[in-house]
Amino acid sequence: MGAMRARRPPGRHRRAGTPRVTYREVIAVREFRALWFGQGLSLLGDQLAQVALAVLVYDRTGSPLATAAVYALTYLPSIVGGPLLAGLADRFARRGVMLACDLLRAGLVAAMxxxxxxxxxxCVLVFFVVLLSAxxxxxxxAxxxxxLDGDAYVMGSALQNMTNQAVQMVGFAAGGAMIAAIGPYRALALDAATFLGSALIIVSGVRRRPAPGRDGAKPSMWTxxxxxxxxxxxxxxxRTLVxxxxxxxxxxxxxxxAAPYADTFSDxxxxxxxxxxxLMAAMPTGTVIGAFLFSRFVSPPRRLQLMGWMxxxxxxxxxxxxxxxxxEVVLAAWVLSGIGGAYQLAANAAFVQSVPAERRGQAxxxxxxxxxxxxxxxxxxxxFAAERLGPEPVVALAGVGGVTCAAVLTMMWTESRDKTARVRAQAAA
Incomplete structure (x- = not known):
């Protein structure tokens, strides 16, 4: 395993019937380890920073609205600027884009x-820090x-997904205690250091690659x-996969x-x-379990067949x-819901295979x-609905709406797969 080179990742040139890729094989790829460690490090710092910001803003303003507004800023930049700035990953060398974003975010968080x-x-600094994450x-x-190619990509994605969920659980659970010990400002400084650590890991572990796309004039970002x-x-x-x-x-x-729902169990x-x-940890726990089982014990073709049901x-x-x-029943139901969310691995892999490599960043x-x-x-x-109906019926209605949409998407996906199979059969004939 240790002799495996990053330039020929597992999953390529495997013949039918050979064993599926294992986590050990994926971790043996040096470049993947760099992306994996860097992402985990910066994400851990981000969880700490989210708690620190909430404490800092509420302590300084005493306003729940101001605290919520700063939290909302973690969504707004990606929605507004994400589609435009994501094209940078297809316009310039992707390693360089990651390094520039890490260094800029380290400086912005240090200023915070x-x-x-x-x-x-x-608020301005928070906006730009989140904007650079796109x-x-x-x-x-991309x-x-x-x-990583083929099934190795699915295994690597599963490993990253499980790590993300685990880091979120640990970060939120330990964040409050750590901030109580070192204070919010030192916690933000620590977050800035994690971005520098991520950049250092990328520099040392990910090799240089040219910018994707064709030579010659580059199209505008809007184009x-x-x-x-x-x-x-x-x-x-x-469209169906999205x-x-x-x-x-x-x-x-x-x-x-989760908080108002928890209040219904006040007795x-x-x-x-x-x-x-x-309650908040239940779904991430299920996601970790589901990602491990789905990627480790289900074959790639079977994952696509089960995607709709999951x-x-x-x-x-x-x-x-x-x-x-x-x-106890609610927790079990939410864990089971998280297990079903493992279908995202199959959807992600199918999406990657269907998008040209030079356009993956924008997609x-x-x-x-x-x-x-x-x-x-x-x-x-x-x-908004929970204030008027209560949390229990709102969660149930979300489940009904989700099942209905998932059933429609499953029929669309099955029809698309059948059509593709017919086209391939006709081409082979």
């Missing part, structure tokens, strides 16, 4: 760590298929954005109203903050909340911006 910074300046994420997502939208939404197959990805707006909604022995933490599973368990079950950027939008809108709508 200066005591006494005006509130408006803090081209960074697009470049990393670079990963160049490092690239329009071309990316036409590519993604002009193909029925890609809608599968955006289905998460339904099953992420419960996390946004439980556990305090409301503890119940809130358990998508319905990601929403169906939420319907049980209409019966107002006890906490991934559009999808990521849509993901941020549906999650933000879903949480806002859920919170």
């Amino acid at each position: 760590a200066v005591p006494g910074l005006p509130f408006w300046a803090l 081209p960074f994420s697009a470049a990393r997502a 670079l990963l298929p160049e490092i 690239m954005t329009k071309g990316g939208a036409k590519l993604v939404f002009g193909s029925r197959k890609l 809608l599968f990805a955006w289905l998460c707006g339904f099953y992420i909604l419960p996390e946004g109203i 439980e022995a556990l305090p409301v903050p503890v119940v809130t933490g358990l 998508a319905m599973l990601s929403c169906a368990p939420l319907i049980v909340t209409a019966l107002r079950p006890p906490l 991934f950027g559009l999808v990521q911006s849509g993901l941020m939008a549906v999650q933000g809108i879903g949480i806002l709508v859920g919170g």
Whole structure:
């Protein structure tokens, strides 16, 4: 395993019937390790920074609205600027885009760590820090298929997904205690250091590659954005896969109203903050379990066959909340919902295989911006409805809506796969 070279990642040139790629093989690829470690490091710092910002803003303003406004800024930049800036990953060398974004974000977060910074300046810095995550994420997502191919890409994506969920759980759980010990300003300074660490890992572990695309004059960013939208939404197959990805707006909604939902269990022995933490951790826990099982024990063709059923599973368990079950049942249902969310691995792999390599950055950027939008809108709508109907029926309605959409997408996906199979059969004949 140790002799495996990054230039020939696992998954290429494998013959039918050979064993599937393992996590050990994927981790043996040096460039993947660099992306994996760098992402985990910066994400851990981001979780700490989110808690630090919430504490800092509320401590300085005493306003829940101001605290919520700063949190909303973590969604807005990606929705507004993501589709445009993501094209940088297709215009310039992707390694260079990632390094530039890491260094710029390190400087911006370091400025946020200066005591006494005006509130408006803090909001501006938060906006640009999140804005720079769009081209960074697009470049990393577009670079990963160049490092890992075939089933190795799915295994690498699963490993990154599990790591992200685990880091979020650890970061949120330990963030409050750490900030109480070192203070919010030092926590922000630590976040700035994680961006520098990520840049150092990328420099040392990811080799240089030329900028993607054709030689000659580069199209404008606006032209690239329009071309990316036409590519993604002009193909029925890609459009269906994107809608599968955006289905998460339904099953992420419960996390946004976890606190009021926890308050419905006020007669439980556990305090409301503890119940809130358990509810928020339930789906990420299921996602880790589902990603491991789906990638490790299900063959690539079978994943595509199960994708629709798994998508319905990601929403169906939420319907049980209409019966107002006890906490244990709700937690089990949310974990099961997280397990169903593993279908995203199959959708992501199919999307990568269907997009030209030189246009992946823009395509991934559009999808990521849509993901941020549906999650933000879903949480806002859920919170608005929960104030009037209560959290239990809102979560159940999200489950009903999600299952319905997933069923429609499943029929569209099955029809698309059958059509592709017929075309291939005719071509072979």
